[in-house]
Amino acid sequence: MATNTFGIREGEVSVELPPQPDASVYFIGRIRTPWHERKECPKNARESDAVCTIELDPRFADGLKDVESCSHLVLLYWMDKSPRNLVRQVPGHYGVQRGTFALRSPARPNPIAMSVVKLERVEGSRLSVVGLDCLENTPLLDIKPYFASTDSAPDAVVGWHQQKS
């Protein structure tokens, strides 16, 4: 374990990643947002009413049929600006060491973010959505319909987070 590598804060722990990746992904579009640096991004995406635009690669545009009937979508996207080898992190705004899998930090072995967004409009291969907090030009991996029956857990609790607030 290296703890003094560039980009690692005191208290953070890294591991050696597997020698080979196991599978590959395509960037199927780009997410256009007003935020060009991480410090500009909203802390809580639900508190932002900024309308962001999903620009889907036109080759996949036929896949958007029926998407306009969804009030909410799940977006998966690639956060390629973060280290992938951290297992313990000290988020700047908390200052306490947490496990990577207890955080939504972009630094994780597979830097795939998941956001639930409200769909405002579909025009050709462009979607307007509300509820994102990612950087301008973030690569898109997937668009899914959000089913309240399986995806909504209003009583869910993140214990470590409750203790802080």
Place this chain on the structure above:
Amino acid sequence: MATNTFGIREGEVSVELPPQPDASVYFIGRIRTPWHERKECPKNARESDAVCTIELDPRFADGLKDVESCSHLVLLYWMDKSPRNLVRQVPGHYGVQRGTFALRSPARPNPIAMSVVKLERVEGSRLSVVGLDCLENTPLLDIKPYFASTDSAPDAVVGWHQQKS
């Protein structure tokens, strides 16, 4: 567009995938479930009370700190048994052509599934969870805490689905 390739049903539409992938993922563990064939998997994961086991690669076990304080988790996993080039699909149980991005079908350009699960127990690098519907030995990509504040949308509607039920 090829519509008669092996594995494509009548009414389904495929596209040519990009010539090169853009990024790579690691399989960070395996999901152990009781289901060895797709037809055995529960239709709606919320209706199954089967306890499934996440076996995280021990190299990442330190990343589980604080996860036990979460009542629910988001799991991302890799569904590697499906074609990636379908943009219009005809799900067997509906028989109507839909866009891939309006479906939760495993067939999509990046076959990454997202499931919200209830966490029962953490023991070392093993997690017991309820709410999965995937095949035995499915590769795991990520574990995230589920935040009701941003991830729960109880009033979300999938219009095409409501019309059918």
